[in-house]
Amino acid sequence: MDARRRRKLRPLATLGVAVSLVAGTLTAQASLQPAAAAAGPALSVDLSAPRHPISPDIYGMNGADPAFAAEIGLPVTRWGGNASTRYNFKNHTYNTGSDWYFENIVAGPDNTVEAYVKTSQDRGSKQVVTVPMSGWVAKDSPDQHPFACGFPAARFPAQDSFDPWDAGCGNGRLDNADLTGAVPTDTSIPADAAFAGEMVAHLVSQFGTAARGGVPIYELDNEPVLWSSTHRDVHPEAVSYDELGGKSTTTAAAIKAADPSAAVLGPSGWGYCEWVASGADGCAPGADAAAHGGLNLSQWFLKNMKDYSDTHGGKRMLDYFDQHYYPQINGGKDPESNAWRLRSTRSLWDPTYVEESWIGPSGVNAPPLQFIRKMKDWVAQYYPGTKTAITEYNWGALDDINGALAQADVLGIFGREGLDLATIWGEPQPTQPGAYAFRMYRNYDGAGSRFGDVSVSAASGDQGQLAVYGAQRSRDKALTLMVINKTGGELTAPLSIAGLHGNTKAQRFTYGPADLGSIVRGDDLLVRHGRVTATYPANSITLLELPTRRR
Numbered sequence: 407m408d409a410r411r412r413r414k415l416r417p418l419a420t421l422g423v424a425v426s427l428v429a430g431t432l433t434a435q436a437s438l439q440p441a442a443a444a445a446g447p448a449l450s451v452d453l454s455a456p457r458h459p460i461s462p463d464i465y466g467m468n469g470a471d472p473a474f475a476a477e478i479g480l481p482v483t484r485w486g487g488n489a490s491t492r493y494n495f496k497n498h499t500y501n502t503g504s505d506w507y508f509e510n511i512v513a514g515p516d517n518t519v520e521a522y523v524k525t526s527q528d529r530g531s532k533q534v535v536t537v538p539m540s541g542w543v544a545k546d547s548p549d550q551h552p553f554a555c556g557f558p559a560a561r562f563p564a565q566d567s568f569d570p571w572d573a574g575c576g577n578g579r580l581d582n583a584d585l586t587g588a589v590p591t592d593t594s595i596p597a598d599a600a601f602a603g604e605m606v607a608h609l610v611s612q613f614g615t616a617a618r619g620g621v622p623i624y625e626l627d628n629e630p631v632l633w634s635s636t637h638r639d640v641h642p643e644a645v646s647y648d649e650l651g652g653k654s655t656t657t658a659a660a661i662k663a664a665d666p667s668a669a670v671l672g673p674s675g676w677g678y679c680e681w682v683a684s685g686a687d688g689c690a691p692g693a694d695a696a697a698h699g700g701l702n703l704s705q706w707f708l709k710n711m712k713d714y715s716d717t718h719g720g721k722r723m724l725d726y727f728d729q730h731y732y733p734q735i736n737g738g739k740d741p742e743s744n745a746w747r748l749r750s751t752r753s754l755w756d757p758t759y760v761e762e763s764w765i766g767p768s769g770v771n772a773p774p775l776q777f778i779r780k781m782k783d784w785v786a787q788y789y790p791g792t793k794t795a796i797t798e799y800n801w802g803a804l805d806d807i808n809g810a811l812a813q814a815d816v817l818g819i820f821g822r823e824g825l826d827l828a829t830i831w832g833e834p835q836p837t838q839p840g841a842y843a844f845r846m847y848r849n850y851d852g853a854g855s856r857f858g859d860v861s862v863s864a865a866s867g868d869q870g871q872l873a874v875y876g877a878q879r880s881r882d883k884a885l886t887l888m889v890i891n892k893t894g895g896e897l898t899a900p901l902s903i904a905g906l907h908g909n910t911k912a913q914r915f916t917y918g919p920a921d922l923g924s925i926v927r928g929d930d931l932l933v934r935h936g937r938v939t940a941t942y943p944a945n946s947i948t949l950l951e952l953p954t955r956r957r
């Protein structure tokens with residue numbers, strides 16, 4: 407695995423809140439007074455500007471606490487990750503790959519794909535199910551130690567590390583270098599596109615077709631360019647354009663044959679390098695790209711899927727263009743890291759934002775990512791009509807207010823930029839600040855009220871201080887505005903709403919450091935002829951809800 411890749415964030419530890427007390431001496435000559443709020447940037451909303459729907463599927467998760475999922479009406483979940491690459495639905499066995507000593511694990515009854523689908527359906531969440539595509543799935547294996555594994559001690563007696571609970575399974579490395587010579591059949595059996603079709607047919611037999619309430623979306627494996635790292639015991643070869651393209655088209659065809667009403671999602675690359683380059687090329691288009699018209703991997707993938715569709719009766723073979731996005735920040739919670747985290751959300755859309763990690767001038771010197779906008783541009787050029795998805799992302803620090811601010815900003819960007827589906831990996835626990843970022847969009851008043859489902863134009867004079875996102879609810883036409891104060895001080899800012907006439911009141915709901923355990927209903931704000939000035943607490947998220955009257 408490329409050392410420059412930041413590891414995926416796993417579920418975070420239980421929240422701990424530290425409170426520091428500062429003692430001071432008050433005298434008759436001096437007293438402490440709260441600092442006056444600074445002037446913030448002007449905020450503006452235009453109700454007459456072009457609009458677009460906000461997909462509810464952008465508020466998804468890869469997993470979630472059941473009660474929290476019910477509270478926010480979790481719209482979509484994903485069954486994926488590295489373990490899904492070799493999941494065998496016939497024996498409920500998967501391989502952990504490089505995540506944990508390349509071991510075959512028999513899934514318990516609550517962890518099978520069928521259990522996942524049923525649980526998601528019972529709570530009303532749309533499902534994304536990953537189907538294997540690497541060429542191998544786990545064979546029949548013991549359900550207890552000693553496990554079958556990719557680098558057994560019997561074959562590789564010298565390794566850097568062995569499973570502390572199973573000394574017979576190693577990490578496949580010696581002197582910090584990958585070992586070669588693993589035998590795929592130690593853990594796995596061959597599986598081609600027909601196997602994926604059988605898996606879909608099996609789920610159809612259990613739950614019906616997508617059109618009749620069955621699994622609606624199938625994913626073409628997980629981060630395929632990393633197979634030579636994460637599953638190197640069975641796939642040590644670098645993934646090329648042709649391998650990814652060939653396996654993706656035949657697997658998509660098998661899925662569509664088993665359930666013509668189901669959607670296909672892919673290629674689910676791990677990050678920047680896989681976004682633009684094959685495993686054979688590394689982290690920039692090279693010889694492999696040159697042999698495929700000079701297109702980067704994403705561009706060629708879309709074109710290849712469309713070309714296959716065009717030569718097979720015009721049936722759409724890719725419904726969602728999906729990539730994973732992990733900002734390459736350091737993950738810390740010191741002031742510098744916190745500021746970087748809040749700036750880095752710009753990489754999703756801002757054509758002026760220069761990457762501050764190895765992706766930028768200090769490393770591969772990539773141009774501004776504009777991640778979502780680039781995805782949409784490439785779709786428009788190479789496979790029009792394909793939706794866009796990010797099925798893994800995480801800005802980190804979800805146990806901290808700074809992570810909550812970033813998460814709220816990301817969800818606002820997803821809606822404004824028209825992303826179709828997103829599922830966070832390493833979801834926040836219900837009591838963590840990151841969970842409240844989701845509540846601000848999905849249940850800000852504790853009674854199920856949600857941010858609007860139709861995006862309206864909203865702008866800030868300085869998005870780095872006060873970010874603002876606007877949407878109108880179709881149900882009651884209420885205007886909802888999300889205002890995120892990314893600074894360490896209170897900001898008082900004017901808000902103007904073009905197209906809003908007369909006087910009305912805005913309800914105000916705020917989440918911030920003053921109370922990390924709840925969303926606070928504040929005093930209503932009087933809005934006169936579309937204008938109001940309000941103060942936004944430091945490091946806070948504020949939802950304004952107001953009725954609209956348009957001429």
